[in-house]
Amino acid sequence: MSESKSFLSGCKGLSLTADEKAFFRSERPWGFILFGRNIGEPAQVADLTAEMRDCIGGGADIPVLIDQEGGRVQRIKPPHVQQYPNAAALGAIYRADAEKGLRAAWLMSRLQAFDLLRLGINVDCLPVLDVTVPGVHDVIGNRAYGQEPEIVCVMGKAAAEGLKAGGLLPIMKHMPGHGRTMVDSHHDLPVVHASRAELEACDFVPFRRMKDELMAMSAHIVFTAIDADNPATTSAKVVREIIRGHIGFDGLVMSDDVSMNALKGDIAARSRGIIAAGLDLVLHCHGIMEEMIAVTENVPPLTGDSLRRANAVRAGFPTPDGADEAALREEFNAMVAVA
Numbered sequence: 001m002s003e004s005k006s007f008l009s010g011c012k013g014l015s016l017t018a019d020e021k022a023f024f025r026s027e028r029p030w031g032f033i034l035f036g037r038n039i040g041e042p043a044q045v046a047d048l049t050a051e052m053r054d055c056i057g058g059g060a061d062i063p064v065l066i067d068q069e070g071g072r073v074q075r076i077k078p079p080h081v082q083q084y085p086n087a088a089a090l091g092a093i094y095r096a097d098a099e100k101g102l103r104a105a106w107l108m109s110r111l112q113a114f115d116l117l118r119l120g121i122n123v124d125c126l127p128v129l130d131v132t133v134p135g136v137h138d139v140i141g142n143r144a145y146g147q148e149p150e151i152v153c154v155m156g157k158a159a160a161e162g163l164k165a166g167g168l169l170p171i172m173k174h175m176p177g178h179g180r181t182m183v184d185s186h187h188d189l190p191v192v193h194a195s196r197a198e199l200e201a202c203d204f205v206p207f208r209r210m211k212d213e214l215m216a217m218s219a220h221i222v223f224t225a226i227d228a229d230n231p232a233t234t235s236a237k238v239v240r241e242i243i244r245g246h247i248g249f250d251g252l253v254m255s256d257d258v259s260m261n262a263l264k265g266d267i268a269a270r271s272r273g274i275i276a277a278g279l280d281l282v283l284h285c286h287g288i289m290e291e292m293i294a295v296t297e298n299v300p301p302l303t304g305d306s307l308r309r310a311n312a313v314r315a316g317f318p319t320p321d322g323a324d325e326a327a328l329r330e331e332f333n334a335m336v337a338v339a
């Protein structure tokens with residue numbers, strides 16, 4: 001485990017190229033992430049995840065991530081898996097009937113675990129713990145459970161528990177909160193002017209309540225009340241005072257995609273900034289080899305607390321609960337159909 005470097009990587013296509021295999025064997029990313037461009041038939045996806053793991057040791061505990069939220073962020077789509085509702089739809093079920101809403105969130109994640117684990121994917125970038133406010137950009141929008149911190153807390157917890165019951169690990173996102181953004185951080189840098197008191201009373205609450213999870217993903221957002229010069233991803237002050245301090249999270253924190261234009265500088269500078277701020281891993285998603293090389297040339301091997309956190313993740317994959325998939329799917333589909 002100690003040989004891994006402080007980054008996660010995507011790849012370009014449906015299988016690894018010779019160059020990608022050589023790069024992964026040499027540079028040893030800690031884990032991998034899949035996107036829609038990597039998804040064909042189920043057997044192909046299973047072969048790809050096995051191929052990725054083989055490059056860095058072959059262990060089943062090597063993390064392979066995907067964003068499989070439901071709604072518009074669902075990398076694996078019908079007919080290979082069913083189309084799942086977005087988080088806002090689940091939040092609406094909760095507001096009508098809290099017990100039913102919690103069950104729906106748990107069931108959906110448990111079913112996603114069935115879908116993903118058979119393909120060799122063992123981490124889902126879920127739950128979205130962002131608390132939205134009226135009038136914000138829809139980059140989060142219906143990906144959030146709602147505008148009430150308490151609903152986001154309990155629904156996020158139910159979703160995380162469903163994944164773990166199925167043998168997957170969750171990643172909380174986007175720490176310490178992406179719900180107030182007025183622009184899309186894929187393209188521009190969001191700046192949030194809320195006071196620290198407002199943030200602590202709302203945005204940070206779900207992450208604080210779920211601080212014992214093993215992994216989180218950062219937000220490319222400037223919080224002017226804390227650090228007016230740097231987005232959370234590259235802010236040592238946000239990492240130290242908010243993520244590790246106020247929230248109390250001692251798990252592994254990876255960046256959101258280093259390629260997103262909310263971050264300034266080239267890929268090398270961004271990668272250095274992420275590690276210097278105190279994050280554990282740089283996430284690079286696009287499979288562009290020149291950028292992958294720039295990342296790996298500017299991140300260190302995993303050591304110290306980052307290695308401890310990374311090892312805790314790899315040791316923390318749960319055993320699936322042996323549930324009856326057909327019965328759970330029937331229950332969930334009936335619940336969503338009448339919602």
